[in-house]
Amino acid sequence: MAAPILEQTYNQSLVIKSWAEEDRPREKLLLKGKAALSDAELIGILIGSGTAKLTAVDVAKLILTAINNDLNELAKLTVNDLKKHKGIGEAKAISIVSALELGRRRKETAASAKTKITCSTDIYNYIKPQLLDLPHEEFWIILLNRANVVMKKIPVSSGGIAGTVADPKIIFKQAIENLASAIILVHNHPSGNLKPSAADISLTKKMKEAGTLLDLPILDHIIFTEHSYYSFADEGML
Incomplete structure (x- = not known):
């Protein structure tokens, strides 16, 4: 009879409701504010419930451990990726993906105010919400007025891991x-490689020549990666 009692006690210890009130994620948020919660606790709230032997926070910790506690990597996970973790079904996976997408859109909204481009870093920061977590290549254009204030950003094409095609006529x-x-x-280069390819260099040259004829100058071509960027203008390639 001792074993079942011990097992029952062990399982009860893993249930969040058995924790001290100030240690439960929801109650902790109410008592101490959202900043007091760890990443695992915030994700645990999204998950809502765990398994027979793991709390929602424990499940969250396992997910974070699998991606080296990198929230940028978490944002790249799909619903199917998340469902591979024990305790995560489709509904819970959708909750996590939705929350991270809201965070991405918040960044996008903040960047959508009138933005003046004065250097390559401005470009990188402006386009970051669109390209940061993509596992595939995308090509975007940023249109400026005469004062170098952003008028619009437009996706031109979307491709695979190794490349995408940009049509100058469409641009x-x-x-x-x-x-x-x-x-x-x-x-963007999802691989993290900052070196421009021969196709990148060729396209930039063609675009520059066409822009000169149309009085629509190409001010820069940015190769975006998660941690840095390559600027054709800064490198004297324009």
């Missing part, structure tokens, strides 16, 4: 229709 059509005065090209 200049968008610029002309929006009465832009200048264009900035941006695409």
